[in-house]
Amino acid sequence: MSFKSSRRLRVSAEKLRTDLECEVIDGPAPFDIDNPTSRAVGRIVVQGVDDQCVYCGEGIRFRPGRGNNNVRILANLYDGDGKWQGVESYYPPKCYDEAGAPYGPVYTMPASQLVADNKQAVQVAEM
Numbered sequence: 001m002s003f004k005s006s007r008r009l010r011v012s013a014e015k016l017r018t019d020l021e022c023e024v025i026d027g028p029a030p031f032d033i034d035n036p037t038s039r040a041v042g043r044i045v046v047q048g049v050d051d052q053c054v055y056c057g058e059g060i061r062f063r064p065g066r067g068n069n070n071v072r073i074l075a076n077l078y079d080g081d082g083k084w085q086g087v088e089s090y091y092p093p094k095c096y097d098e099a100g101a102p103y104g105p106v107y108t109m110p111a112s113q114l115v116a117d118n119k120q121a122v123q124v125a126e127m
């Protein structure tokens, strides 16, 4: 698999729902510079990732051939003043459930993807 094609992999909300009991939302997190709150997202583990699950300690690495099935839950943490506190990874995804889904629902879509989709939609509409 080339790096280019791996970047195109998307987390399937439908499949993630079968792994998780907490809410999985097929969309981008409602987050922007005016609303900096902690949130959790589902992300494919891509080449170059070398991380560890904060819940069970399992190493998080790219696994060739697993494609869209190699998903981790990534939480961006902010304090009450909106100051970024760091990132926590949960892997496999069920670790996020077992930790009590501390940051609420899991969103599957990156915000930039929505922007790209909208741009494309605008281009199609203008053609």
Ligand SMILES: [Zn+2]
Pocket (backbone or CB within 6 Å): 053, 054, 055, 056, 057, 058, 090, 091, 092, 095
């Ligand atoms: Zn874990």
